[in-house]
Amino acid sequence: MADAIGALFVRDLKVSSNRGRILLSAPKLDIAAGAAVGIKGPSGAGKSTLLFALAGLQQNCTGAIKWGSVDLTAANQTAKAKFRRDHLGIVFQDFLLFDELGPLENGAIQSLFRPKTARAGLRTAASATLKQLGVSRDTGDVTTYSGGERQRISVARALAHDPAILLADEPTANLDRDAADALATDLVSQAKGKGRTLIVVSHDQSVLDQMDRVITVKDGVVA
C-alpha cells in the first residue's frame, strides 16, 4: 500500500520564504492511501502552505514529499505538473472558476489539454460528477450560480479526471452552514467511494469531524 500513489510519506520537510525564513516544518508525516485527513490550526500557522507543498505548488521546499514512489521535492516543474494532471485534484477556497464558461466547461477544463481521445470521457465524467453533486442544470455562465453550486463545480473539476488524491483548501469557508455541511459530506463520500486520499484544510469543525484523522499545524510546525 505504501507504493500506492495515494499514500503520502513526508520526511524533514522544510518550506522557506524567498528570503530564507522557515515557513513550515514537518519532520514526519505519513498518510495511508484512501485516508481522509483534516488539517487544522490557527490562521497563519502554515496549513495552506503544507497543503500546497503536498501539491508541489510551493517553492523552496527541502526534505522529502513522496506520493507513492513519486518524490515531488526532487521533481522538476514539468514532472510536478504531470503529477498534478494525472493524480491530483485541488479544490480552492474561492473556487477559481472561469466566469465566462458554464458548469460543464469549467468541470471538464482538463479536457482542453488532454489527448483528443480522452476528451469525451473526461467531459462525461465531469457531467456525471456535477449531477452527483446536485448541479443538474448547465445553462449560462457560472456567475449565475450560487456560492455552494460554484464550489461544487470546482469539486467536479477536481474529480473529473479521477485522481487518486483530492486536496481541498478551506472548501467551505465561503459557504453558509447548510451548504458547507452538504459539501463536506459530498467531499468525503466522493473520496471514500473511490478510495481516494482526501486532505482538507479547514477551520470548520463539522468538516474536520468527518475526517478519519486530524493533523494540527501550529506556528509553522506540523505536530
Added chain:
Amino acid sequence: MMDLWHSLSATAQDVGLFAALTLPILALGVGLTYGYAPLPLVRAMLWRFRWANGIFVLLIAISVGMGIGLLAQERGLRLGSAMAADKFDLVITAPGSELTMMLATVFLQPSNTPLLDGETYAEIANHPRVKTAAPLAFGDSYEGNPVVGTTAAFVEHLTDGAIDGQQFETTDEAVVGALVDLNIGDTFEPSHGVGDAVEGGHGFEISVVGRMPVTGSPWDRALIVPIEGVWETHGLANGHALEDTHLGAPFDPEYFPGTPSVIVQADSLAGTYLLQSQFTRDLETMAFFPGAVLSNLYRIMGDMRQAMSIMALVSQILVAISVLLGLFILSRLFARQLGLLRAIGAPRRFVLGVVWSYAATLLITGSLLGVALGLVASEVLGQIVSERTQISVPTGLGWTEVHLVAAFLSATSVLSLIPAFSALRGSILAAIRA
C-alpha cells in the same frame, strides 16, 4: 539560391515572399496549439476584456488601414496616370518644361504655353516616320469641362475607333468624353476661357454627335471638336486656304495659327525614338515621351513614397508596442485563471498557446479589419483624386499591401510570445492569490 529566386516569375516571387512572411505565425499557431483545444479559454479572455479588446482591434485596424491605404493609393495614382498617358506616344512642343507641357497635353491642365508655328508643324507632319501628327488647341470650356480642338484621326487613335455615335465632320459637331453630362443629339455653347478665367459664351452652339468610351484620363471630361472650329472661333485662320473646306490634316503652313503641342504617332517604336531625337532642338522644339516624364516624376516622388512607407511602418510599430503592453496588462488581469491552469497541471505549451492565441486573434482580427479599412480609404481617396484630376485611379489590394500585413502579423505574433512567456514566470501560488 539567389539565381533560383531571380529565375522565378514576379507572381511566384510574391507568393513565395507571402509564404515566407506568414510562416512564423503559422508555425507558432501549430506549434503552440497542436493537440490542444484552447479556444474556449481564448473566447473567455476575449469576452472578459471585450472593451479593451475592441480598442486594441481598432488601433491595429487603423494602423494597418493607414499603411494599406497609403500604399494602395500611391500605386493606384501611379497606375492611373500611366494609363492616362498610354495613348500619348510622343509629344512635341515649344521648348519649356516637359512636366508643364505633359500636364497641359495629357492631363488637360490649363497653362499658358508657347506655340509651334505652321512650318514646324508641317515638318513634323511630313516626316516619313510619322503616322499621325495631331495638333491641339485649348482655351474654351463648357460647364468646367475643357473644349479641345484636334483632328478626327487623333480621336480615332484615342478611342481605338470605338466611338458611340459618329465622328465629327463639321466645325459645329463634337465628340464628347465618357463622363461629360451631355447625350448624343444635345447641343452646347462653348465659353471662352477655362476654370476661373471663363469670360462668356461664344454665341453659337455645337451638337454632340459621338461619345468616347472611358479612357480613365482627363479626356473623359473633354468636349472634342475639330481644331479648325476652335481657331475660327478665336478669329484666326483655320489651317487651310480659303477655298479648302476639308477638316484635319494636311494643314497649310501659311494658314496655320499655331499649336501648343503635337501628339505624334510614329510608324514604329524605333521611329518614335528617332523622332524624339530629331525634334529635340534647343530654342526650336522639345520632344518627349510622357511615360518617361511620369517615370522621372515617380522617381522624385519615390523619396516621398519611402517617407510615407516609413511613417506607416513607424505607426504600426508604435501600435504593436502599445498592443503588447496592453497584452501584458490583460495577461496580468487574467493571472489567477492562468495560475489555476498551471496549478491543475496544464502543460506550459498549453498555457502559452492560450495567451498567444488570444493575442493572435486580436492581431488577425485587427489586421483583417485594417485591410477592409485600407481598401475603403483607398477607394474614397481614389474618388477624391479622380474628381480633382479626372485620372481614373484603380484601387485594390496589391502584393505590397499583402506583404505588409503578413509581415506585421508575423512580427507581432512572435513578439506576443513575450506576454505569453511572462504568464508562465513566477510562482503559481502568487498568481492564484493575485
